[in-house]
Amino acid sequence: MARPFPLRGATGYVLLALWVLLLAASPWLADNYTVRIAITIAMFSAMALSWNFIGGFTGYPSFSTAAFFGLGCYAGALAQRNGVPAVLAWALATLFVCAIAAALGAIILRLRGHYFAIGSITIVELTRLVVSSWGSLTGGGDGLNVPLMQGTPDMVAAQVLYVMLAVMLAAFATTLAVARGRLGFGLQCIHQNEDAADMVGVDTTRFKIAAYTLSALFCGTVGAVYASWVGYIDPTDSFSILLTIKVPVMALLGGPGTVLGPILGASALVLLEEFFWANFLQWNRAILGGIIVFLIFFLPGGLLKLDYRRILRRLGAGGGSRAPAP
Structure with a gap:
């Protein structure tokens, strides 16, 4: 019996390395539009990997992503407006968001199932x-101007791309370490049966808080970098409810609870969005939504768990090749 084409394991890591190199080379090979797409892919890949800790490994349907992203935007922006250098501002924003997530997690993770989902959406609002x-601090509904990064537009785009790629790779390395460590084992036990995990000695409360904090970590960093990139933020865009739905969909599309799945799902969804925006402007949302619903219902394991070798074999047979005789 033929083995499935391995998008996981060593082959998956090689393909990921090639994909990262291609994204990193985009400033030298393509125009600003393509670089913007590469930045978006890296940004959403980092956030999907972040969400994967609580939603994929632990199985808790979190919709708090927009809250962590928005808090990262404002924390980084306020730090820079007070004279803090950009890189230090991004680090401070990350620490701030992690502290908020740990405090909120200690409260909200007492809930389960759809109660937790509703509570996580409430955090965003x-x-x-x-x-x-809080207009005196954040500018309120008028938004907040952020000090622009120095350099030409091409230089700024390249800098942002490399920072986003670094955050994405840091999220990937953290995911790999968690998946292979004690924390990952405990989170998977909680996913399978939280009561049983608690009975056999897994500190479920501490593990869930750790997963929820990790789900905020890279979202806060990405938010702070994004604020420096665009130069202006406001509550509507920074805490967009669409963002907090899109990121879990990306992880589910690629393969929840896997190491490479969130990157695959984020890349696929961003590229699909760009394709439909360019070719089906009036129907892009409906078409993309239909594809996502189809994939989630008929491919619950995500794109990563497809048997690609079998698909290619069937396509080859459909193209005229004859099946071997029994």
């Missing part, structure tokens, strides 16, 4: 309302 109302 609560943080957005706080930021919108």
Whole structure:
């Protein structure tokens, strides 16, 4: 019996390395539009990997991504407006978002299932309302200007791309370490049966808080870098509810609870969005939504778990090749 084409394991890591090299080379090979797509892919890959800790490994349907991204935007922006260098501002924003996530996780992770999902959405709305109302600090609904990065547009785009790629690779390395370590084993036990995991000695509360904090870590970093890139933020865009839905869909599309799946799903969804925006402007949302629903319902394991060798063999047979005689 033929073995499935391995997009996991060593082959998957080789393909990931080639993909990262291709994204990194885009400033030298393509125009600014393509570089912007590469930045978007790296950014969403990092956020999908972040979400994977709580949603994929632990199985908790978190919709707090937009809250962590938005808090990272504002924390980084406020630090830079007070004279903190960009890189240090990004680091401080990351620490701030992690601290908020750990504090919120200790409260909200007492909930399970759809109660937890509703609570995580509430966090997004609560943080957005706080930021919108605190006009003396955040600018309120008028938004906030962020000091622009120095350099020509091409130089700035290249710098942002390499920073986003570094964050994505850091998220990937953390995912790999968690998946192979004690934390990953504990999170998978919680995913399978949380009560049984607690009975056999897994500290479920501490493990869940760790997963929830990790789900915020790289989202906060990405948010701070994004604010420096665009130069202006406001509550509506920074805490967009669409963002908090899109990121879990990316992880589910690629393969939840896997190491490479979130990157595959984020890359596929961003490229599909760009294709449909360019060719089906009026129908792109409907077409893309239909494809996503189809893949999630009929491919629950994600793209990573497809048997690609079998698909290629069938396509070859359909192209005229004759099946071997029994």
